[in-house]
Amino acid sequence: xxxxxxxxxxxxxxxxxxxxxxxxxxMPVYVLVVTSLKSFAEVNLYRxxxxxxxxxxxxxxxxxxxxxxxxxxxxxxxNSFYVAIPATLASAFLGSLNGYVLSKxxxxxxxxxxxxxxxxxxxxxxxxxxxxxxxxxxLGLYGSIPGLILAHTVYGIPxxxxxxxxxxxxxxxxxVEAARIDGAGVLGVYTRIMLPVSMPGFVVVMIWxxxxxxxxxxFAVTIAQNPAVQPVTVALNNLAGSYIVEWNxxxxxxxxxxxxxxxxxxxxxxxxxxxxxxxxxxx
Amino acid sequence: xxxxxxxxxxxxxxxxxxxxVIAVAVFVYGFIGWTGYVSMSNWxxxxxxxxxVGLRNFLKLFAHPRFQIDLxxxxxxxxxxxxxxxxIGFLLAVLLDRKVRxxxxxxxxxxxxxxxxxxxxxxxxxxxxxxxxxQMGSTGINLLLExxxxxxxxxxxxxxxxxxIKAVAVAAIWQMSGxxxxxxLAGLRGIPEELREAxxxxxxxxxxxxxxxxxxxxxxxxxxxxxxxxxxxxxIYDLIVAMTGPGIGFSTDVPAYFMWxxxxxxxxxxxxAAIAIILLLMVSLLIVPYLIFSVRRxxxx
Numbered sequence: 001x002x003x004x005x006x007x008x009x010x011x012x013x014x015x016x017x018x019x020x021x022x023x024x025x026x027m028p029v030y031v032l033v034v035t036s037l038k039s040f041a042e043v044n045l046y047r048x049x050x051x052x053x054x055x056x057x058x059x060x061x062x063x064x065x066x067x068x069x070x071x072x073x074x075x076x077x078x079n080s081f082y083v084a085i086p087a088t089l090a091s092a093f094l095g096s097l098n099g100y101v102l103s104k105x106x107x108x109x110x111x112x113x114x115x116x117x118x119x120x121x122x123x124x125x126x127x128x129x130x131x132x133x134x135x136x137x138x139l140g141l142y143g144s145i146p147g148l149i150l151a152h153t154v155y156g157i158p159x160x161x162x163x164x165x166x167x168x169x170x171x172x173x174x175x176v177e178a179a180r181i182d183g184a185g186v187l188g189v190y191t192r193i194m195l196p197v198s199m200p201g202f203v204v205v206m207i208w209x210x211x212x213x214x215x216x217x218x219f220a221v222t223i224a225q226n227p228a229v230q231p232v233t234v235a236l237n238n239l240a241g242s243y244i245v246e247w248n249x250x251x252x253x254x255x256x257x258x259x260x261x262x263x264x265x266x267x268x269x270x271x272x273x274x275x276x277x278x279x280x281x282x283x
Numbered sequence: 284x285x286x287x288x289x290x291x292x293x294x295x296x297x298x299x300x301x302x303x304v305i306a307v308a309v310f311v312y313g314f315i316g317w318t319g320y321v322s323m324s325n326w327x328x329x330x331x332x333x334x335x336v337g338l339r340n341f342l343k344l345f346a347h348p349r350f351q352i353d354l355x356x357x358x359x360x361x362x363x364x365x366x367x368x369x370x371i372g373f374l375l376a377v378l379l380d381r382k383v384r385x386x387x388x389x390x391x392x393x394x395x396x397x398x399x400x401x402x403x404x405x406x407x408x409x410x411x412x413x414x415x416x417x418q419m420g421s422t423g424i425n426l427l428l429e430x431x432x433x434x435x436x437x438x439x440x441x442x443x444x445x446x447x448i449k450a451v452a453v454a455a456i457w458q459m460s461g462x463x464x465x466x467x468l469a470g471l472r473g474i475p476e477e478l479r480e481a482x483x484x485x486x487x488x489x490x491x492x493x494x495x496x497x498x499x500x501x502x503x504x505x506x507x508x509x510x511x512x513x514x515x516x517x518x519i520y521d522l523i524v525a526m527t528g529p530g531i532g533f534s535t536d537v538p539a540y541f542m543w544x545x546x547x548x549x550x551x552x553x554x555x556a557a558i559a560i561i562l563l564l565m566v567s568l569l570i571v572p573y574l575i576f577s578v579r580r581x582x583x584x
Binding site for chain 2: 014015017018021022024025026027028031032045046048049094097098100101102105107111113114115116117118119120122123124125126127128129130131132134135151154155157158161185186187211214215216217218221222233236237240247250251254257258261262264265266269272273276277
């Protein structure tokens, strides 16, 4: 019954299935990498799966810097960072405050309030898009990076609150009580007890927020249509829909647009997982 | 059990919550109300017209051929996407739970698509599912299938209206099944080995152990996965934009796509708002009971 006595071919079959699935998941990346590295002369749809004969970074250069009637994605990358970094920090900070109060200073109705906050995480954003555009126009923020930052910050509050509330729930009550006896108030407990142990929570929340904001398309395409402020997802989609841009340039552009979140995933995968599982309401 | 707080301290805790509460109250609930109001207005041209017309926009929408196709597509997409992701995710979790060498390596590969934007996924899969032509030869997956001798599996993918949205579901399963795997794997790790051992001692076959011991214990995870995937599925938009657009005869169109197009291209704001409200109601039916149940159950513990 134990693993050691298992018939070898069953084991072999197991690994065969695992490797087969790995090939399925890696297939698009294979095409992305192989195509981006081919020179323009070598790009051929009917040889899509062939390895490149020589390495060429032409596609990357063109995807980033443009040429022949297309401007390149370089400044869109910068835009994405301009949006993602402040919005990530702001929503993480607000989530931390909310999580602290909702886990350690519960009051009558705090669970109801929490449920009402959480609902904001699941709504289809189509249902707030028209008023959002109207409001941003009135505030003079429509079509600007600050407008996009505002949207991502506000709609990020539910998930950051959820993750921090679950995280702070694991901080022992006794620690809080002890600080209270030492005379710490609401803010004192937060700065002296909670913040110093918050690092892992912040990492999880910030990875989650950075990834979702970087990958966002709906807000970006609605609020930031102007090419000067377009984040990379919108620019990539336009690039892919354009017939003047070659296929290998599209692949190189996609690879680069994927890279920041992919790197975060590869190097901080453990925290990425935690955010992922927190998204399903389990702490 | 409620402690007596000093008045000042309670005030501070409320002040800490206030910015977020106001923001969510306005941007989520206020805006939803506003959208609801627009959906019952006459605003079907560029300039706002808030004349109340009742449910007229909704009635027109349900009679609209495109919207009927969209709802059918959404049902097909959701069904395929959910069954595909759950089945593959569960299979991979079970396999990886069998003390596999290099588990971390496999897990990383299965899960990485989660970190990508649906736009990247859409752009890549559009090329992968580009069928090529009989004259010029196959491309993408069709070409690969030919090469490995499975040419009979070739398909027109999203360019064939009979396949349409199902092709998009394949790309979505590719992206999200790893997530289900991660959830199930976490669940499997939480089941003590003694439980399985006890069942085996009682003479249960390996299959019976999974069917009668493991699966029932994983039911909360299955439910959670259905909720998460279900609400993603109902909102699916980016992937369609990047991969196919509305397709031939709207064969890959979904309500979220119709909503954006009719609102921001055709300036039919009231119609767009009506679609948005229908989407919201569908998502709410799925989410609200789960949300209330989760928070309440947790409060009891």
